[in-house]
Amino acid sequence: MIPPLIVDESLHKGLDIIAITDHNATANAAAVMEAAHGTGLTVLPGMELQAQEEVDLLCLFDTLEQAMSWQSQVTPLLLPLENDPEHFGPQFVVDTEGNFVREELYFYQGPAQISLEEAARAVHALGGLVIPAHITRPAKGLLGVLGLWPPHLEADAAEVSSRLRPSEARHRYPFLPDLPLITNSDAHWLDTLGQVRTIYSLAAPTIAELRLALHSIDGRSFYVP
Amino acid sequence: MQLKKIVAELDLKVLAGAKQLEREAQGCYIADLLSCVMAGVQPGQLWFTLQTHLNIIAIASMLEVAAIVVTEDAPIAPATVEKAMAEGVVLLSSAEPTYETVAKLIQAGY
Numbered sequence: 001m002i003p004p005l006i007v008d009e010s011l012h013k014g015l016d017i018i019a020i021t022d023h024n025a026t027a028n029a030a031a032v033m034e035a036a037h038g039t040g041l042t043v044l045p046g047m048e049l050q051a052q053e054e055v056d057l058l059c060l061f062d063t064l065e066q067a068m069s070w071q072s073q074v075t076p077l078l079l080p081l082e083n084d085p086e087h088f089g090p091q092f093v094v095d096t097e098g099n100f101v102r103e104e105l106y107f108y109q110g111p112a113q114i115s116l117e118e119a120a121r122a123v124h125a126l127g128g129l130v131i132p133a134h135i136t137r138p139a140k141g142l143l144g145v146l147g148l149w150p151p152h153l154e155a156d157a158a159e160v161s162s163r164l165r166p167s168e169a170r171h172r173y174p175f176l177p178d179l180p181l182i183t184n185s186d187a188h189w190l191d192t193l194g195q196v197r198t199i200y201s202l203a204a205p206t207i208a209e210l211r212l213a214l215h216s217i218d219g220r221s222f223y224v225p
Numbered sequence: 226m227q228l229k230k231i232v233a234e235l236d237l238k239v240l241a242g243a244k245q246l247e248r249e250a251q252g253c254y255i256a257d258l259l260s261c262v263m264a265g266v267q268p269g270q271l272w273f274t275l276q277t278h279l280n281i282i283a284i285a286s287m288l289e290v291a292a293i294v295v296t297e298d299a300p301i302a303p304a305t306v307e308k309a310m311a312e313g314v315v316l317l318s319s320a321e322p323t324y325e326t327v328a329k330l331i332q333a334g335y
């Protein structure tokens with residue numbers, strides 16, 4: 001999963017927008033954004049935050065500055081542990097060609113000590129999008145961990161598994177609020193990149209346009225194929 | 226066993242529901258994944274957990290749990306305590322880990 005291969009695979013699969021969302025980390029977004037420069041592929045910098053409830057939350061931004069600002073809020077809230085590369089794998093930061101830059105030593109696997117609700121407010125304050133990830137998964141999925149939808153969580157959408165149509169999800173979880181349900185590939189390997197996707201009709205590949213599309217405003221729209 | 230006796234035997238802090246300690250509890254359930262709790266907990270049971278999200282109150286209220294016991298002094302947001310008061314849910318806190326807390330309960334003849 002080095003930047004030029006991610007870009008090539010995305011273009012090959014016909015994707016227009018991807019987001020880089022490492023676990024509690026954003027350091028690799030810059031290299032993929034740079035690798036995509038001039039190719040027509042838009043790379044949104046983001047993070048899959050694990051909140052203190054041990055629920056994963058996708059945080060998506062337009063710019064590296066926003067993502068780095070969010071990282072600077074999250075890093076001090078991580079568990080004060082060092083990563084053990086033997087158990088959890090090494091955490092490499094790479095450049096735009098995929099060359100080794102450094103190894104991150106923070107323990108990015110664990111939860112950050114911030115509640116879901118606080119995290120959502122902070123990401124919104126930076127102009128980002130908040131999407132609870134794989135909500136029906138028993139581990140780290142919002143419904144698996146918290147059972148019910150939290151009443152004060154300001155989310156822009158929720159991500160459901162590709163094995164569950166949004167209509168089925170609403171049927172199975174009737175207490176889900178009236179918010180957009182989308183699917184993403186959550187790709188950890190090149191071959192799964194773009195296998196699952198959501199189609200958006202946008203005027204430009206930006207967070208503001210995605211927000212309009214999620215709410216079907218001004219002719220923007222989305223659907224899960 | 227009456228909640229009042231459980232609070233005394235286990236040296237628990239009463240965060241909400243001080244007026245409902247006459248309530249009887251029978252059996253207990255231990256889990257932090259709320260989807261498991263929704264499927265497994267029975268009315269009238271004590272529920273031991275480290276989870277302190279607001280949703281624990283909704284679930285305890287809905288499933289008529291006798292009391293929630295948050296262990297290891299896990300920090301509880303004021304909103305969760307306020308919600309417990311509003312919903313009439315008994316919210317207790319133990320300084321000890323779950324195993325030690327439950328062991329004391331068993332020793333007390335629960």
